[in-house]
Amino acid sequence: MSELKRAARALVETRSERFESLHGLAESKSRLEKALESIGVPGSTVFTPTWSEANGRATLDVRFAPPPGIQRLLKALSLGMALAVAMSAWAVVTQEGSVQFMLPLFTVLAILAVPFVALGLGSQREAAEARLKRAIRVALRDEAERLPAPQRWEDED
Secondary structure (H helix, E strand, O other), X not given: OHHHHHHHHHHHOOEEEEEEOOOOHHHHHHHHHHHHHXXXXXXXXXXXXXXXXXXXXXXXXXXXXXXXXXXHHHHHHHHHHHHHHHHHHHHHHXXXXXXXXXXXXXXXXXXXXXXXXXXXXXXXXXXXXHHHHHHHHHHHHOOOOOOOOOOOOOOOO
């Protein structure tokens, strides 16, 4: 459950990170632009870069904000769940037949699915930010991309 809480918190919080460059300000900006073009920044990722320079080296402060529609989505999801619970209670009290059983069953299954939706959205945001952070480090700190070595199996020629 703690992983779910962490992912849900990561979905709505604003985070900041600082990257120090090995290069001057103009070169750092151009290197970052090239790196961002090469990875193709996802449209749902909201980040705000702020540049500063000291002693001939650039520093980049990046603020990662939640996507603009995430609050609306979560509120709509909450409203939908509340309506489903109310309709299920109404169906149990007033209806007969399959509606009396199927609507509450659908509501229970939907309620059980909500944590997985939050987990998926939070993980998607963290993955997009991790891609951006890695691209920034590669551009500003000249780090290698550190891709895993190609794996060879014993039965390969």
